[in-house]
Amino acid sequence: MEINGSKLQVVDSSFKPLQTVRIKKAAELIDPGPPAPVDASMGRTGVVEMEGKIWVYPQGNEASLVQAYFVRIEGIGPVLAGEDWLENWEING
Numbered sequence: 001m002e003i004n005g006s007k008l009q010v011v012d013s014s015f016k017p018l019q020t021v022r023i024k025k026a027a028e029l030i031d032p033g034p035p036a037p038v039d040a041s042m043g044r045t046g047v048v049e050m051e052g053k054i055w056v057y058p059q060g061n062e063a064s065l066v067q068a069y070f071v072r073i074e075g076i077g078p079v080l081a082g083e084d085w086l087e088n089w090e091i092n093g
Helices: none
Strands: 020-023 045-056 064-073 077-082 086-088
Touching: 020 064, 045 077
Parallel strands: none
Antiparallel strands: 020 045, 020 086, 045 064, 064 077
């Protein structure tokens, strides 16, 4: 796919809407990159509401397009989190 002279790649996302996930804590990641979720959501589970790409503008670097998710967490609401921040969460009966 080519848009305005730029090439975009279509990549399957690791997580899908309605999937239960856990947001990792910053200490669990070697390099916690953006988008970083709010501290209150770290370590909590929620349901993926929506997935897509967002532009991230790190300090001193050029912008890049990264995979991100809105995760609905009870008592907090929707939280934006990058793919590296999430892990599949299966409820064991």
